[in-house]
Amino acid sequence: MRGEERREAILSYLKRASLPVKGGELSKLYNVSRQVIVQDIALLRAEGHDIIATPQGYVLMVNNNQFIKKIIAVKHNENQIEDELRTIVSLGGRVLDVTIEHKIYGEITGKLMLRSIYDVEMFVKKLRESNAKPLSNLTEGVHIHTIEADSEKDMERITKALKEKGFLIE
The missing domain is CATH 1.10.10.10 (Winged helix-like DNA-binding domain superfamily/Winged helix DNA-binding domain)
Known part of the structure; x- marks a missing residue:
C-alpha cells in the first residue's frame, strides 16, 4: 500500500x-x-x-455542536485528581484537556479525552506508575479544564458537584 x-x-x-x-x-x-x-x-x-x-x-476531532462545552477553573491537590475527574465523568461529562498558565511558557495544554470511569482509572494509574507530576503541580493546584456534556442540565450538575467539593474556582 x-x-x-x-x-x-x-x-x-x-x-x-x-x-x-x-x-x-x-x-x-x-x-x-x-x-x-x-x-x-x-x-x-x-x-x-x-x-x-x-x-x-x-x-x-469532529466539529459536533450538539454538545455543551465549558471551560472551568479548578484548584485541588495532587491527591484529589481522581476525585475531580471521577466527579465530572460520573455525571455525564467528558474532560477534554487540562491547561495551566505558566510564568515563563504561557499556556501549556495537555489533551486528556477522558470519557469514562475506566479512562480516569487508566489516566491516574499511568500518572502514578510513571512518577510524573501533573501540570497543576506547577501552579499550586490551579488549572483549567475544557469539559463537555450532552446537555445544559448535565453541565449544571457537574459544576454544582465540583463547587460542593471545593474544586471550582469562581
Missing part, C-alpha cells in the same frame, strides 16, 4: 472509530512501523485534519 493510500485508510479508520486508536494498532493494521504511523499522522495534520494524540490513542 502506498503512503497516500495508507493515510486515506487511516483517516477513514479514525472517522469510524468510537474510541481512541493506539498507534501500535494502526501499525499492525497497515503492516508498517509505529514511526511510519507517527509520520502519517503528522502529514494528515498538515493537510488540515484535526487529529489529536491522547493518552488513550489518536482521535479525529
Whole structure:
C-alpha cells in the first residue's frame, strides 16, 4: 500500500472509530512501523485534519455542536485528581484537556479525552506508575479544564458537584 493510500485508510479508520486508536494498532493494521504511523499522522495534520494524540490513542476531532462545552477553573491537590475527574465523568461529562498558565511558557495544554470511569482509572494509574507530576503541580493546584456534556442540565450538575467539593474556582 502506498503512503497516500495508507493515510486515506487511516483517516477513514479514525472517522469510524468510537474510541481512541493506539498507534501500535494502526501499525499492525497497515503492516508498517509505529514511526511510519507517527509520520502519517503528522502529514494528515498538515493537510488540515484535526487529529489529536491522547493518552488513550489518536482521535479525529469532529466539529459536533450538539454538545455543551465549558471551560472551568479548578484548584485541588495532587491527591484529589481522581476525585475531580471521577466527579465530572460520573455525571455525564467528558474532560477534554487540562491547561495551566505558566510564568515563563504561557499556556501549556495537555489533551486528556477522558470519557469514562475506566479512562480516569487508566489516566491516574499511568500518572502514578510513571512518577510524573501533573501540570497543576506547577501552579499550586490551579488549572483549567475544557469539559463537555450532552446537555445544559448535565453541565449544571457537574459544576454544582465540583463547587460542593471545593474544586471550582469562581
